[in-house]
Amino acid sequence: MEENNSNIMRLRRLGIETHTEKIIFMRADSPVCRSEGFTANTRVSVNYGSQSIIATLNVITSELIEHGEAVLSEEAFNKLGATEGDLITVTHIQPILSFSEVRAKMFGKKFNESAIQRIISDVTKGLYSKIEIAAFVTVCSGDNLALDEVIYLTKAMINSGSTLEWDEPMIIDKHCVGGLPGNRTTPIIVPIIAAAGLIIPKTSSRAITSPAGTADAIETMTPVNLSLEQIKDVVRQEGGCMTWGGAVKLSPVDDVIISVEKALDVDSAGQMIASVLSKKAAAGSTHVVIDIPVGETAKVRSKEEAFLLEYYLRAVGLSIGVGVEVMITDGTQPVGRGIGPALEAMDVLSVLRNEPDAPTDLKDRAVQLAGLMLEVAGAAPKGRGTDRALGILESGQALDKFYRICEAQGGFREPVPAAIQHDVLAMTSGVVQAIDNRKLAKVGKLAGAPKSAGAGIHFKAPIGKYVKQGEPLFTIYAASQGELSYALNFLHSSTQIVQLAAL
Numbered sequence: 001m002e003e004n005n006s007n008i009m010r011l012r013r014l015g016i017e018t019h020t021e022k023i024i025f026m027r028a029d030s031p032v033c034r035s036e037g038f039t040a041n042t043r044v045s046v047n048y049g050s051q052s053i054i055a056t057l058n059v060i061t062s063e064l065i066e067h068g069e070a071v072l073s074e075e076a077f078n079k080l081g082a083t084e085g086d087l088i089t090v091t092h093i094q095p096i097l098s099f100s101e102v103r104a105k106m107f108g109k110k111f112n113e114s115a116i117q118r119i120i121s122d123v124t125k126g127l128y129s130k131i132e133i134a135a136f137v138t139v140c141s142g143d144n145l146a147l148d149e150v151i152y153l154t155k156a157m158i159n160s161g162s163t164l165e166w167d168e169p170m171i172i173d174k175h176c177v178g179g180l181p182g183n184r185t186t187p188i189i190v191p192i193i194a195a196a197g198l199i200i201p202k203t204s205s206r207a208i209t210s211p212a213g214t215a216d217a218i219e220t221m222t223p224v225n226l227s228l229e230q231i232k233d234v235v236r237q238e239g240g241c242m243t244w245g246g247a248v249k250l251s252p253v254d255d256v257i258i259s260v261e262k263a264l265d266v267d268s269a270g271q272m273i274a275s276v277l278s279k280k281a282a283a284g285s286t287h288v289v290i291d292i293p294v295g296e297t298a299k300v301r302s303k304e305e306a307f308l309l310e311y312y313l314r315a316v317g318l319s320i321g322v323g324v325e326v327m328i329t330d331g332t333q334p335v336g337r338g339i340g341p342a343l344e345a346m347d348v349l350s351v352l353r354n355e356p357d358a359p360t361d362l363k364d365r366a367v368q369l370a371g372l373m374l375e376v377a378g379a380a381p382k383g384r385g386t387d388r389a390l391g392i393l394e395s396g397q398a399l400d401k402f403y404r405i406c407e408a409q410g411g412f413r414e415p416v417p418a419a420i421q422h423d424v425l426a427m428t429s430g431v432v433q434a435i436d437n438r439k440l441a442k443v444g445k446l447a448g449a450p451k452s453a454g455a456g457i458h459f460k461a462p463i464g465k466y467v468k469q470g471e472p473l474f475t476i477y478a479a480s481q482g483e484l485s486y487a488l489n490f491l492h493s494s495t496q497i498v499q500l501a502a503l
Contacts, residue, residue: 007031007032007089007090007091008068008087008088008089009026009030009032009068009069009070009087009088009089009090010068010069010070010085010086010087010088011069011070011071011072011077011082011083011084011085011086011087011088012065012066012069012070012071012084013071013072013077013083013084014071015074016071016073016074017073017074017075018073018074018075018076019075019259020075020255020256020259021056021073021075021130022046022053022054022055022056022072022073022075022076022079022126023055023056023057023058023072023073023075023076024044024046024055024056024057024058024070024071024072024073024076024090025058025059025060025065025070025071025072025073026057026058026059026060026065026070026071026090027059027060027061027065027067027069028059028060028061029067030067030068030070032044032057032090033057033059035092040057040058040059041056041057041058041129041131042056042057042092043055043056043057043093043127043129044056044057044090044091044092044093045090045091045092045093046072046076046080046088046089046090047088047089047090047091048080048081048082048086048087048088051080051081051082052080053076053079053080053126054093054125054126054127055072055073055076056129056130070088070090093127096122096127096128096132097118098115098118098119098121098122099119099122099128099132099135101115101116101118101119102119102132102135102136102139105139105140105144106135106139110146110149111145111149111152111153112152113152113155113156116149116152116153116156117152117155117156117159119136119156120153120156120157120159120160120253121156121160123136123253123256123257124160124161124252124253124256130260130263133256133257133260134260134263134264136257137257137260137261137264137266137268137271138264138266140153140268140270140271141266141267141268141271142268143269144268144270145268145269145270145271147312147315147316149270150270150273150274150312150316151315151316151319151320153270153271153274154273154274154277154278154281154316154319154320155278155319155320157251157253157254157274157275157278158251158278158281158282158320160251160252160253160278161249161250161251161252161253161282162228162248162249162250162282163250163281163282163283163284164201164228164231164232164248164250164282164283164284165284166199166201166235166284168199169286170198170199170286170287170377170378171199171200171201171283171284171285171286171287172193172198172199172200172285172286172287172288172289172373172376172377173200173201173202173280173283173285173287173288173289174186174189174202174288174289174290174291174369174373175276175280175288175289175290175291176290176291176292176293177272177276177290177291177292177293177299177300177309178210178293178299179293179295179297179298179299179300179331179437180293180295180298180331180333180334180335180437181210181211181334181335181339181437181440181441181444181457181459182334182335182336182337182338182339182344182347182362182459183293183334183335183336183362183365184212184214184217184335184336184338184344184345184347184348184362185291185335185362185365185366185369186202186204186214186218186242187214187217187218187221187242187345187348187352187402188348188351188352188362188363188366188370188393188398189366189369189370189373190202190240190241190242190402190405191240191352191398191399191401191402191405192366192367192370192389192392192393192398192401193239193240193370193373193374193377194238194239194240194401194405195239195392195397195398195400195401196374196379196380196388196389196392197239197379198239198240198373198374198377198379199235199239199240200239200240200241201231201235201240201241201283201284201285202240202241202242202243203231203241203243203244203245203248203250203279203283204218204224204242204243204244204245205244205245205246205255206244206246206450207445207449207450208255208258208259208262209262209445210441210445210450211339211340211341211441211444211445211447211449211450211455211456211457212339212340212341212344212444212449212450212456213450214242215243215244215245215246216341216450216453217341217342217344217345217348218242218345219244219341219453220341220342220345220413220415220416220453220454221345221348221349221406221412221413221414221415222242222405222406222409222410222411222412222413223409223410223411224242224243224244224247224409225243225244225247226241226243226244226247226248226409227247227248228248230409231243231248233408234405234408234409237408238401238404238405238408239401240401240405241405241408241409242405242409243409245279245283250279250282250283251275251278251279251282254274254275254278254279257271257275258275267299269308269309269312270312273309273312273313273316274316276290276313277313277316277317277320277322277324280322281320281321281322285322286321286322286323287322287323287324287325287373287376287377288317288322288323288324288325289324289325289326289327289369289372289373289376290313290324290325290326290327291327291329291365291369292306292309292310292326292327292328292329292331293329293330293331294306294328294329294330294331295330295331295332295333295437296332296434297332297435297436297437297438297439298331298332298437299331300331303328306328307328309326310326310328313326314326323376325372325376327368327369327372329365329368331437332434332435332437332463333435333437333462333463334435334437334440334459334462335359335361335362335365336359336361336362336459337359337458337459337460338456338457338458338459339440339441339444339449339456339457339458339459340444340447340449340450340453340454340455340456340457340477341415341449341450341453341454341456342415342416342417342418342453342454342456343415343417343454343456343457343458343477344456345415346415346417347359347362348362349414349415351363351366351393352393352398352399352402353399354393354394354396354399361462363393366393367386367389367390367393368386368389370385370386370389370392371384371385371386371387371388371389371390372385372386373385374388374389415453415454416453416454417454417456417458417477418447418448418452418454418455418456418477418478418479419454419479420477420478420479420480420481420484421475421476421477422475422476422478422484422488423472423474423475424472424473424474424475424476424491425469425470425471425472425473426461426467426468426469426470426471426472426473426498426500427469428469428500428502429466429467429468429469429500429502429503430466430467430500430501430502430503431464431465431466431467431500431501431503432461432462432463432464432465432467432498432499432500433463433499433500433501434463434498434499435461435463435497435498435499436495436496436497436498439494439495439497440457440459440474440497440498442490443457443476443487443490443491443497444456444457444476444487446483446486446487446490447476447477447478447483447484447486447487448478448479448480448483448487452478452479452483454477454479455477455478455479455483456476456477457474457475457476457477458474458475458477459473459474460472460473460474460475461473461474461498466503467500473497473498474498476488
């Protein structure tokens with residue numbers, strides 16, 4: 001057969017999920033594997049008709065597949081647009097010339113603008129393997145990027161995907177640098193700002209390693225996978241939207257880089273700034289308010305770090321034509337009670353509906369951020385933005401606008417928590433002194449969030465609260481007993497997440 005002595009292969013589908021990785025599985029005795037020296041993790045070009053992708057080669061040494069067959073991961077199938085039984089060709093790829101710039105950075109040479117443009121272009125095209133992206137992330141980590149390099153990186157990331165353009169002179173947006181469980185202010189702020197007559201085309205991210213991204217929480221209430229034209233239609237109709245940015249490829253290279261950063265557990269202020277501002281600029285924003293929570297277990301650990309970050313954000317924003325205002329906030333504990341998509345959405349609705357037991361910390365933070373945005377946009381006098389935002393919220397205008405945006409995006413539905421619940425009880429009595437945000441978030445993720453939209457945590461022990469022995473500190477929600485057990489195993493093997501101090 002032709003497939004046995006050439007690089008032509010017949011596709012077989014085994015339903016292998018590899019998240020964002022494009023993988024091709026081939027027999028060790030196939031011509032391609034022999035010519036590549038049986039090397040796993042080789043990068044090859046997979047071609048189907050006029051379409052092609054770069055995939056990582058994984059080698060099969062068993063009889064799982066027949067001679068002349070190749071298996072693609074689900075991500076690779078989707079990107080290539082092929083189906084089972086189609087014929088593909090597999091060819092080697094040329095060395096990536098831009099990677100020499102990454103090597104030069106390893107030895108202390110600065111990136112120039114053209115170098116970063118070439119690197120980001122090649123990463124966007126899928127030419128870089130995860131190992132090569134990890135090398136790029138590493139040389140950019142810590143304080144290794146100077147201000148001019150951060151500006152070059154931001155501009156290159158803006159140009160890596162689609163952009164939105166608006167006819168309005170003022171397009172306002174917000175962002176939180178993250179690190180706190182809950183803190184789901186966006187779906188409260190967007191309707192407040194839109195109800196004030198401003199334009200806020202809000203695109204948000206999904207979770208990568210957290211129990212919920214903003215888009216995950218909003219998706220429990222309304223569709224978020226809108227096209228560019230649908231986003232424009234919703235914004236023209238209602239003044240704002242609440243959508244997933246990944247669906248429209250705004251700075252798409254950012255998601256690739258972030259996934260590697262998270263795997264390495266490496267934080268880079270320069271890459272984070274480029275990530276945030278490239279997406280805001282690509283969405284057409286002219287002004288953005290950025291929330292920087294500060295706390296020992298938040299992403300930003302000290303006020304000094306926050307002030308330096310603020311300086312860089314303002315400088316980079318100025319260079320790309322985006323006005324930046326910063327609000328430094330408390331990052332010592334979760335904001336709201338819910339941690340996980342549906343549980344966070346329930347908090348949002350409680351605030352928007354002005355329910356008596358709505359979480360006041362979430363309400364206050366959302367109103368303060370919205371107030372600053374109103375002042376930046378000239379929709380409220382300086383120092384009076386919070387009052388106007390609170391008035392819009394408490395009058396019911398924000399709730400009405402929220403429902404209208406949801407209807408424009410495809411309809412509203414109530415979020416539903418997972419059925420299985422387990423209370424985590426205080427072992428002693430005392431006042432809550434400290435909370436490990438990262439470990440608390442991990443418990444929510446291990447319980448199934450965000451894949452299981454109703455999974456997560458209902459948190460009941462804010463700092464300063466007196467808790468009696470046997471009272472619940474938080475409740476874990478899970479869709480299955482197995483997921484609950486998985487979360488509890490981590491909980492029991494971990495150091496104290498909620499620290500109590502005896503009176």
